[in-house]
Amino acid sequence: MKYLCLVYSNELELHSLPDSPKDAECMAYAESIQGSGRMLAAEALESVQTATTVRMRNGKMSITDGPFAETKEQLAGFYLIDAKDLNEALQVAGHIPAARVGCVEVRPVRQLNP
Amino acid sequence: MPDVAVTARVERVYREESRRILATLIRLLGDFDLAEEALHEAFFVAVERWQRDGVPDNPRAWLVSTGRFKAIDALRRRARFNASRPLLIAQLEALEQADWSDEDVEDDRLRLIFTCCHPALAADAQVPLTLREVCDLTTEEIARAFLSTPSTIAQRIVRAKAKIRDAKIPYQVPTLTELPERLDSVLRVIYLVFNEGYSASVGAELTREELTREAVRLGRLLVELLPEPEVMGLLALMLLHESRRLARTSACGELIVLDEQDRSLWDAGMIAEGCALVERALKTRRFGPYCLQAAIAAVHAEAATAGETDWPQIVGLYDVLMQAMPSPVIELNRAAALAKRDGPLAGLTLIEGILQRGELLDYHLAHSARAEFCRQLGRVDEARAAYERALELTQQVPERRFIEGRLKGLGVR
Numbered sequence: 001m002k003y004l005c006l007v008y009s010n011e012l013e014l015h016s017l018p019d020s021p022k023d024a025e026c027m028a029y030a031e032s033i034q035g036s037g038r039m040l041a042a043e044a045l046e047s048v049q050t051a052t053t054v055r056m057r058n059g060k061m062s063i064t065d066g067p068f069a070e071t072k073e074q075l076a077g078f079y080l081i082d083a084k085d086l087n088e089a090l091q092v093a094g095h096i097p098a099a100r101v102g103c104v105e106v107r108p109v110r111q112l113n114p
Numbered sequence: 115m116p117d118v119a120v121t122a123r124v125e126r127v128y129r130e131e132s133r134r135i136l137a138t139l140i141r142l143l144g145d146f147d148l149a150e151e152a153l154h155e156a157f158f159v160a161v162e163r164w165q166r167d168g169v170p171d172n173p174r175a176w177l178v179s180t181g182r183f184k185a186i187d188a189l190r191r192r193a194r195f196n197a198s199r200p201l202l203i204a205q206l207e208a209l210e211q212a213d214w215s216d217e218d219v220e221d222d223r224l225r226l227i228f229t230c231c232h233p234a235l236a237a238d239a240q241v242p243l244t245l246r247e248v249c250d251l252t253t254e255e256i257a258r259a260f261l262s263t264p265s266t267i268a269q270r271i272v273r274a275k276a277k278i279r280d281a282k283i284p285y286q287v288p289t290l291t292e293l294p295e296r297l298d299s300v301l302r303v304i305y306l307v308f309n310e311g312y313s314a315s316v317g318a319e320l321t322r323e324e325l326t327r328e329a330v331r332l333g334r335l336l337v338e339l340l341p342e343p344e345v346m347g348l349l350a351l352m353l354l355h356e357s358r359r360l361a362r363t364s365a366c367g368e369l370i371v372l373d374e375q376d377r378s379l380w381d382a383g384m385i386a387e388g389c390a391l392v393e394r395a396l397k398t399r400r401f402g403p404y405c406l407q408a409a410i411a412a413v414h415a416e417a418a419t420a421g422e423t424d425w426p427q428i429v430g431l432y433d434v435l436m437q438a439m440p441s442p443v444i445e446l447n448r449a450a451a452l453a454k455r456d457g458p459l460a461g462l463t464l465i466e467g468i469l470q471r472g473e474l475l476d477y478h479l480a481h482s483a484r485a486e487f488c489r490q491l492g493r494v495d496e497a498r499a500a501y502e503r504a505l506e507l508t509q510q511v512p513e514r515r516f517i518e519g520r521l522k523g524l525g526v527r
Contacts, residue, residue, distance in 0.1 A: 001282050085284035086234060087292070108281050 002040065002109035003089040005079040009102025011047055014076055021097030029097055033081065038092060044077040073102060080109075120165045127173045128157055133250060135174060137222035139181050141285045142209060144202075146247060146275050151188060152181035159184070182206055223248075224339045225285045227332070230274075231300040232283050239274035240303050242267045249328045259325050260310060297340075301348050301404065304332045308352050313510075326356055343395040347405030350391035354411035357384035369512040373420045385415045403439040406431055425454040442473040446480055453487060462487040478507035482517060489524065498524050 014020060026044065033039040051067045067074065076098060083089040086106070093104040132153065139149035156177045170176040189203050230244040242260075245251045253271065257264040277283065288296040311325025333349035361375035392412045395405045410431045417423040432448035445468055453461025465484045474480035485500035498521065505517050 085282045085286075087284055087286065087288075090234070091292075 001083060001085070001089075003081055003083055003086075003093075004107050004109060005081060005089070005093040005096065006075060006105040006107070007077045007079070007096060007098045007102060008073040008105065009076050009098055010072060011074050011076070014098065014101060017101045019100045021100065025097045029095065030079075033079065033092060038081045038083060038088075040080040040082055042077070042079040045075060048074040076102060117165050120169065121161060123169055124157060124160050124164065127160075127177070131174050131177070132157070133248065134223055135177050135181065136247070137226040138178050139185070140226060140247075141222050142178070142182060143185050143206070144285070145279065148185055148188065149181070152185040153177075155184040155188075156181035182209065221287060223335065224287050227300055227336065228287055228296055229278065229283060229285050231296075231303045232278075233295070233299045234281065234283055235274045235277060236270065239270040240299070241306055242271050243274045244303055244332070245307065245328065246271055248332065251324075251328065255324070259322055297342065297344065300336065301344060304329050304336070305348060305352075305404075307332070308355075312355055323359075326352070326359075330356060337391075343398045343401045344404045346391045346395040347401060347403075347408045350388040350395065350408035351404055351411055353384045353388035353391070354408060354415050357381040357388065357415065363512065367512055369516040371516075372414065375420075377419065380415070388412060389415065403435060406435040406438060410435070423454070425451055429455050442468055442471075443477070446474060446477075446483060450483055458487040458490040462491065476507055478504040478513070478517075481507065482520075485520070489520070494524055 023044075030039065030042050033042070048067045051065075053064050053066060053068050055062045079092065079096060081089060081092055083092060086108075089106050093099065093106045096104055098104075135156075136149055136153050139152050140146055143149045143152065159180055160173075160177060164170070186203055186206050189206075227244065227248055230247055231240050235243065242253075242256050245256050245259075246253065251259075253264045253267045256262075257267045260267070307325055308329035311322045311327075311329060330349070330352050333345070333352055336345050337349050357380050358372075358375060360381070361377065361379035362370055364370055388408065389412045392405065392408045395401050396409065410428055413424050413428050413431070428451045429448065432444065432451055435444055436448060446465065449461045449464035449468070452464060462484065465480060465487065468474055469480060469484070481500045481504035485497045485504060488494075488497035488500060501517050501521050501524070505514060505521075508514060508517075
């Protein structure tokens with residue numbers, strides 16, 4: 001079953017806390033998940049300063065600078081994985097290096113009905 | 115007309131085995147509601163079939179097998195509405211008797227408890243789900259016990275079951291690496307049930323026996339299935355608290371504090387069982403907060419009179435407990451014990467320190483303990499103010515009556 005693991009953390013602290021992971025560690029973890037056959041996709045994201053939000057209402061597209069909402073913690077990256085069950089997904093998510101300084105939301109992917 | 119003896123036998127099997135059978139069906143069918151339906155249909159068939167063919171040698175296996183067939187029938191009837199059913203039906207048909215042999219049965223109960231207490235489930239759903247699925251309480255009974263409504267409880271249970279299904283929480287006993295945190299959740303749920311029964315948070319009754327009984331039963335089941343030190347510690351703690359039930363309240367429902375309890379009313383059997391468990395647990399040297407709290411309760415239980423209580427040992431145990439599980443409430447309880455060893459002023463100083471830090475300001479027991487020490491030191495005005503503060507903070511009728519009694523004892527302002 002597919003799960004999306006959304007990594008959240010306070011951007012201002014993500015890279016500067018004593019326990020913060022360096023890029024090398026993040027890449028190594030991604031490789032290990034790839035090696036275990038569970039990886040479907042994973043990316044780190046640029047800062048929320050670079051975000052743009054778009055909406056379409058009544059045929060009119062509106063574009064605003066910034067994330068959809070101002071939050072204490074921001075989306076830092078994601079993993080899309082294939083796991084046997086929630087326990088397995090939680091183990092993968094919990095060991096994402098950024099989980100040490102942020103948190104990871106784990107949600108099952110919904111199969112759309114044709 | 116069904117034979118009375120057969121019906122009685124079926125009822126006995128239900129009483130003794132239905133929880134085990136349900137746990138196995140849940141594992142095999144992967145769905146709580148399907149399993150419950152299957153369970154009931156299997157027992158229904160049993161009444162008629164056992165009369166015709168005699169009671170089977172292994173009633174449990176027969177009921178699981180029958181339940182499985184009933185579930186397949188039910189799924190077939192619904193297959194039109196759900197595309198995933200054919201696969202499930204095929205899997206169920208392929209199961210063999212070996213898949214529910216006796217050795218697995220105890221594992222199934224353990225799996226069920228761990229699943230109902232999975233930390234991924236809403237905190238307020240774990241207790242009702244466990245009471246419903248593991249203890250077979252009805253939603254009405256659970257609602258009554260927690261002073262909620264059946265629809266609120268039912269909603270929580272339904273959401274929890276939906277989460278188990280949609281997020282695919284597996285029916286599994288956790289692996290060794292997962293076990294410490296998962297076990298924490300199970301112990302927390304059992305202790306919540308016990309505490310709710312032991313000192314009901316709102317209302318006229320001080321205790322709700324059926325909840326403490328269920329908690330102790332769950333604790334016993336867990337010790338049987340998983341004899342870890344903290345599991346033993348929790349059961350010991352519950353037994354030692356329970357042993358004082360009759361002495362805790364007077365005939366008219368008044369609260370009697372530990373110092374003033376008639377110790378001849380303490381249940382010696384529970385005390386013996388509790389103390390033995392504590393000893394066993396402490397010997398493993400892998401004990402934690404539950405064992406330590408149980409050890410403190412055991413020291414109280416072993417004192418023939420209040421005056422013979424080994425307070426220095428209790429303070430020592432609290433010192434260790436504070437390291438394992440630092441919390442202001444534990445600090446408060448330690449202060450009360452310390453006062454017994456070193457006098458009320460020492461206790462008062464500690465409690466005032468906690469309150470000055472801004473902790474326990476809304477905890478009625480902190481204020482009533484402070485009031486008690488002020489009273490003992492002859493500081494009547496301070497004692498009165500503290501008792502009045504405590505009174506503002508508790509809705510529990512016996513506790514309120516107790517505090518009002520103490521206020522009266524201080525004399526008129």
